[in-house]
Amino acid sequence: MPPPPVAWSDADDARAAADGDRQAFQRLYRQHVDRVYGAVYRLAGYDHARAEDLTQDAFVRAWQKLADFRHESSFGTWMYRLAVNVALMDIRSRGAHPVGFVDDEHLPDPGEVPFCAAEREELERAVAKLPPRARAVLVLHDVEGWRHEEIASELDMAVGTSKAQLHRARALLRRMLQPGESS
Amino acid sequence: MNEFEWRRQLRELRAPVAPPRDLWTGIVAALEPAAPAARKSPRAGWLLAASFAGLSLLTVGLSLRQGQLLDHRQTTTTVANQTPWKPDDPRLAGAAIELDAARLELRQALEQAPNSPALQRLLSRTRQQQSRLRQLEQQAG
Numbered sequence: 001m002p003p004p005p006v007a008w009s010d011a012d013d014a015r016a017a018a019d020g021d022r023q024a025f026q027r028l029y030r031q032h033v034d035r036v037y038g039a040v041y042r043l044a045g046y047d048h049a050r051a052e053d054l055t056q057d058a059f060v061r062a063w064q065k066l067a068d069f070r071h072e073s074s075f076g077t078w079m080y081r082l083a084v085n086v087a088l089m090d091i092r093s094r095g096a097h098p099v100g101f102v103d104d105e106h107l108p109d110p111g112e113v114p115f116c117a118a119e120r121e122e123l124e125r126a127v128a129k130l131p132p133r134a135r136a137v138l139v140l141h142d143v144e145g146w147r148h149e150e151i152a153s154e155l156d157m158a159v160g161t162s163k164a165q166l167h168r169a170r171a172l173l174r175r176m177l178q179p180g181e182s183s
Numbered sequence: 184m185n186e187f188e189w190r191r192q193l194r195e196l197r198a199p200v201a202p203p204r205d206l207w208t209g210i211v212a213a214l215e216p217a218a219p220a221a222r223k224s225p226r227a228g229w230l231l232a233a234s235f236a237g238l239s240l241l242t243v244g245l246s247l248r249q250g251q252l253l254d255h256r257q258t259t260t261t262v263a264n265q266t267p268w269k270p271d272d273p274r275l276a277g278a279a280i281e282l283d284a285a286r287l288e289l290r291q292a293l294e295q296a297p298n299s300p301a302l303q304r305l306l307s308r309t310r311q312q313q314s315r316l317r318q319l320e321q322q323a324g
Contacts, residue, residue: 022211029207034199041200048203049314056206057290060213064294093303123192142193174189 010075018066025066029059032076036083042139043087045128054090058083084140088154091132126176130169137162138169213287237305270320282313 008027016024036058041051062082069078127135136155140146141162152162270276289306296302 022214026207029210033206034201037202037206038198038200042196049317050310052202052204052206052209053286053310055202056209056213059206059210060290063210063214089297094307120192120195123196127196138193139196142190143197145194145197 011071014066014069014071014075017063018069025063028075028079032079033059035076036079039080039144040083040087042127042143043084043091043136045130045132045135046124047128050090054087055083058086061086084144085154088136091136092156094132122177126173129176130172134165134169134172137165138173141166142170209283213290270316272320272323275316275320275323279313279316282309282316285309286313 008024010028010031013021013024013028017028033055037051037055040054040058041048044050044054058079062079065082069075127139130138133155137151140151140154141148148159148162148166151157152159155162157165270279286306286309289302289309293299293302293306
């Protein structure tokens, strides 16, 4: 009778990887890359090239910081937060050169814009066009489910600023999704 | 449609996404240069990376403009195994390897000086050059 397949847990792999075991780290990568990539991809405005770069950065940093991982949360949660932080650092570093500019002059009050049903791809395209910080706040709050306090802390802004950015992002998004809006 | 349904649509965007290509090769390549020696001399590493990135950008710019075939045999031999993306066009392939190596160096340098605007600008420009190369490859078919 053949031996049963060996099952590795994330915690075991994380400990082994912290000791330099690259195979263990590769298993962790395979296990978590889709979740990490998904979050980074959304924060990067659905730009695959940048998301690939940031995801690689995140895993390299994880490898370098594994010795500091205290196992207080699951590896997946730790890795996800680290990757989001890498993506947010990238947004902060591009502060003077926003990607995906949207003219928000004369922005209507969100209450004046009706909610419109949108196909998933249409919604993703609209999110991608948001200014980077507004997009980050919207993605973290409305998509990833973060609280304003967490967002403000990660983006180094006041909680009120995070709420204002979310308000602005939602208004922009709803305006872009209006029938006849092609921008 | 009401606000509740609209928010539900947004939450549905939260789904795992598989990268279009395997990123593991690039990650492994980036793990290699994390040598202790580089950490002992952050200033030297910083300057080396900045110089290397600047030189790479200059080389790529000149090569693309003049359409000359780049001859980077030595570099190619050293770095080829670390490059996750390699265009078929030899002119672009050489540039891609240079840029990838420059990007890795810059990331290391940013580990030492994460708030350096100069390094961040160089990294940003390197990424833009990589995107431009991808566009050129697509245009070339």
